[in-house]
Amino acid sequence: MSMNRQDPLSESLFMRCNGWFTAWIGGELIMMNAGSSVYLSLSGAGGPIWELLEVPRTLTGLCEALATSYEVEPTRIRDEVLAFLEELQLHHAIQLHPSALA
């Protein structure tokens, strides 16, 4: 099964917002926003997703990269990855690339 290429969100670029410091402690990625002093802890695939977002990526691209690492079908993780991205957006850790908003 392939990703739904018709879904506009699948091809939208997600990018990191500025102002976040990060550090790995054990298997957790701890993040802190310098402006708001909000702290986040990313466990499981959360840390690797943040690292993949060092360059802007689409949901499809993220799922394909993660699927390779975790040896799963990209479609099986799509909803979970999307929910995680939405949560990061909620905390102003990532945003849609301006090109997606044009």
Next chain:
Amino acid sequence: MSDVMQQRATTVPGRQTEVFKYLISGLVVGSEVELPSAILTAGEQQISAVLIHAGAVPLHLESPRHSADCWEAADNLFLLRLRGVGNFLIREGREIIYACDSTCDSRKLALYLMGTCFAILMYQRGNLVLHASAIVSDGRAMLFCGPSGAGKSTLSALLCQRGYALLNDDICILRPAGNDTYEIYPDGRMLKLWTESMDKLQWRQKPEMAIHDNIQKYFCAPPLAEAENRPVEAIYILHDAMPPASIRRIPPLEGMLALKRNAYRPWLLAAMEKERNFFSASAALQQSAGVYLLSRPKDFSATDSLLDMLEEHWESLRASNRIR
């Protein structure tokens, strides 16, 4: 008065005023003010890494990056205006200039110099500064963090009575020692104990002097003081709770928040743009040393079992270090 309290002053070349030479957190500090309980250095000819002296302090900085009612901060400059004490300019991690108010005596001045001013200076030098007291167990530093009144000095005093050496009281300056490890330098500070605590501790040593005339709190020399820098092994966050006492390791995120809460004057981190530095250092520290929540009743009930529990914890840390 003990030897430590018998201050000696020398004249530093280039300055006419007599200067006391101390060793504070591994730095030679020349001070025109007596700093009760700091370690006087034997090498009077040593060049001071830090100078504390009277001088002209501006009312404002030229281009402050951050400011509030009583302070202004710029790159490597920090101006403090404290009503009833004086104005202070802390510069480039190597100089504290003070202009004392007429109502402020030297003992009160020394409290601010050794507390907030020295912490600012150490932040300027890129160090981690925690509101903590520390003792040494098996050559490693055990820190007890908490706000004023949390019982840091009292717990350290109890451990000193069990034969442990005091490393620091109230303020701990942590310096990177490579491979994400941190070490603490002793600064000779004495325990600051309330009279009530001294009574309950049955503290036998005679207190050296009141930290200030209007406060029933005294500088108390510990029976044994550490002289060497020591690696940090464990950081305990003191938490007042019902018995039984307990120790639990704090997960990473909670640990980061706990360390930030227990930074010495946490507001300084944002004021001095040191949050990133503190964040990275806290993460590194959690990798090399454990951060633990120490829940115990703050009163003096069951102190023996509390100390026994801490000693058992240190033994378990030693055992896991041996396995690693």
